[in-house]
Amino acid sequence: MQEHVKSDAPFATLMRRIADRRATVGVIGLGYVGLPLSRALAGTGHRVIGYDVDPVKAEKLNAGHSYIRHITDESIQAMRDKGFEATADVARLATADAILICVPTPLSRNREPDLSYVEMTAESLAPYLRAGQLVVLESTTYPGTTAEVLKPILEKGGLKSEETLFIAYSPEREDPGNIEFGTTRIPKVVGGDGPKAAEAVAALYGQFIDKLVPVSSTQTAEAVKLTENIFRSVNIALVNELKLVYEAMGIDIWEVIDAAKTKPFGFMPFYPGPGLGGHCIPIDPFYLTWKAREFEVPVRFIELAGEINTAMPRIVVDHVAAALDAKTGKGLNGARVLVVGIAYKKNVDDMRESPALRIIELLESRGAKTDYHDPFIPMIGPTREHGALAGRRSVPLSGAAGYDLALIVTDHDGIDWEALAAAVPLVVDTRNATRDVKTNRDRIVKA
Numbered sequence: 001m002q003e004h005v006k007s008d009a010p011f012a013t014l015m016r017r018i019a020d021r022r023a024t025v026g027v028i029g030l031g032y033v034g035l036p037l038s039r040a041l042a043g044t045g046h047r048v049i050g051y052d053v054d055p056v057k058a059e060k061l062n063a064g065h066s067y068i069r070h071i072t073d074e075s076i077q078a079m080r081d082k083g084f085e086a087t088a089d090v091a092r093l094a095t096a097d098a099i100l101i102c103v104p105t106p107l108s109r110n111r112e113p114d115l116s117y118v119e120m121t122a123e124s125l126a127p128y129l130r131a132g133q134l135v136v137l138e139s140t141t142y143p144g145t146t147a148e149v150l151k152p153i154l155e156k157g158g159l160k161s162e163e164t165l166f167i168a169y170s171p172e173r174e175d176p177g178n179i180e181f182g183t184t185r186i187p188k189v190v191g192g193d194g195p196k197a198a199e200a201v202a203a204l205y206g207q208f209i210d211k212l213v214p215v216s217s218t219q220t221a222e223a224v225k226l227t228e229n230i231f232r233s234v235n236i237a238l239v240n241e242l243k244l245v246y247e248a249m250g251i252d253i254w255e256v257i258d259a260a261k262t263k264p265f266g267f268m269p270f271y272p273g274p275g276l277g278g279h280c281i282p283i284d285p286f287y288l289t290w291k292a293r294e295f296e297v298p299v300r301f302i303e304l305a306g307e308i309n310t311a312m313p314r315i316v317v318d319h320v321a322a323a324l325d326a327k328t329g330k331g332l333n334g335a336r337v338l339v340v341g342i343a344y345k346k347n348v349d350d351m352r353e354s355p356a357l358r359i360i361e362l363l364e365s366r367g368a369k370t371d372y373h374d375p376f377i378p379m380i381g382p383t384r385e386h387g388a389l390a391g392r393r394s395v396p397l398s399g400a401a402g403y404d405l406a407l408i409v410t411d412h413d414g415i416d417w418e419a420l421a422a423a424v425p426l427v428v429d430t431r432n433a434t435r436d437v438k439t440n441r442d443r444i445v446k447a
């Protein structure tokens with residue numbers, strides 16, 4: 001009995017500190033996921049320390065400044081007032097009772113899961129771990145990562161999951177810029193590496209998330225996240241394919257979807273576009289296809305969706321060439337094209353994996369001269385796959401009249417589509433952004 005009480009002490013202490021709201025919570029990776037999560041935590045009474053390898057981010061936050069467009073300086077200052085502190089020194093996490101990991105999980109050059117950020121984080125954390133800590137992985141990843149990759153690194157120093165260390169997985173469902181559903185209002189799935197970890201993660205997250213969805217394991221929680229994103233990828237591929245077949249039949253896919261979505265059950269609208277963007281939907285499905293190979297189970301649906309979605313930029317560029325040809329009798333070679341919107345989706349300043357970058361490259365490979373306009377992205381920063389585009393700057397829309405064609409890739413709010421159609425002889429619209437334009441409709445081609 002004595003022994004049992006002793007071995008339960010780290011868990012009991014952790015649970016008490018959470019219940020009393022006097023825990024220290026460390027958030028690792030202060031990006032699109034980690035920063036809003038820190039903000040949600042900052043109101044709970046716990047002490048929140050944000051750690052990022054990038055010292056510039058820590059400095060900015062400590063000075064009360066944001067580097068993410070939809071998070072204001074005022075909300076960073078409010079976090080600071082509640083005691084939030086940022087650091088680039090991992091040793092500061094030694095004091096943390098709970099550590100939430102929100103680092104990137106991209107694909108490698110060979111399009112395989114790149115877990116190096118998760119592994120590096122775990123390695124750098126390992127020397128500072130102590131009995132009675134909760135470690136939660138938030139990064140999107142394949143089923144098995146928490147138990148097979150994270151846990152062995154964290155246990156290397158002698159701590160043991162469910163005895164002295166509590167490990168959980170809770171996928172982030174952040175929708176950047178969505179004002180209706182902020183971090184606390186989005187139901188959150190949680191899975192523990194055992195019942196104690198499950199209890200601890202639910203106790204902490206239940207203090208700032210309106211609704212928790214506990215599942216039976218970390219693997220299940222990991223699978224939930226991938227399933228959500230694969231669902232989107234497959235359905236987007238489906239409407240992208242339907243768009244092409246309806247177009248050949250002279251039917252407008254947008255009108256079809258608007259009518260179909262009036263069905264009150266059994267249908268959910270997805271919309272076609274210029275190709276997938278952002279760093280979730282184009283990437284996450286391949287985390288599952290990679291892991292599936294280990295089990296020798298084919299995942300043809302996911303691969304096919306990836307193929308269709310990846311082909312969209314090339315199809316858009318073919319549409320641009322055909323539209324120019326039909327209107328002016330000359331093709332892309334030498335044409336001046338203004339790409340409108342390069343963020344991966346409307347109203348965000350994020351261009352990761354944006355199809356716009358591939359489209360610009362394809363247009364230029366066929367001899368077009370391109371510029372871009374994006375009110376949220378004044379300059380293209382360095383990217384792994386489109387390095388040659390780095391340094392290009394957004395041009396003002398007031399100069400649109402000088403182009404042969406405007407290609408709408410991202411339908412940001414606040415752009416005057418009516419004025420655009422009035423200024424440019426031809427508009428190719430991949431987002432149905434011009435649906436309400438009244439005049440010059442003969443200049444608009446949907447793609």
Ligand SMILES: NC(=O)c1ccc[n+]([C@@H]2O[C@H](COP(=O)([O-])OP(=O)(O)OC[C@H]3O[C@@H](n4cnc5c(N)ncnc54)[C@H](O)[C@@H]3O)[C@@H](O)[C@H]2O)c1
Nearest residue numbers: 029030031032033052053054102103104105121139140172
């Ligand atoms: N952005 C989204 O909308 C979204 C939504 C759901 C899930 N996710 C997932 O969440 C995870 C994080 O995505 P994100 O969009 O926040 O990425 P991000 O690039 O915006 O932020 C990651 C942060 O981690 C930091 N970092 C990298 N390595 C580190 C290390 N070893 N130690 C400490 N900090 C480190 C980076 O400097 C960066 O600030 C990914 O797995 C992603 O798939 C993202």
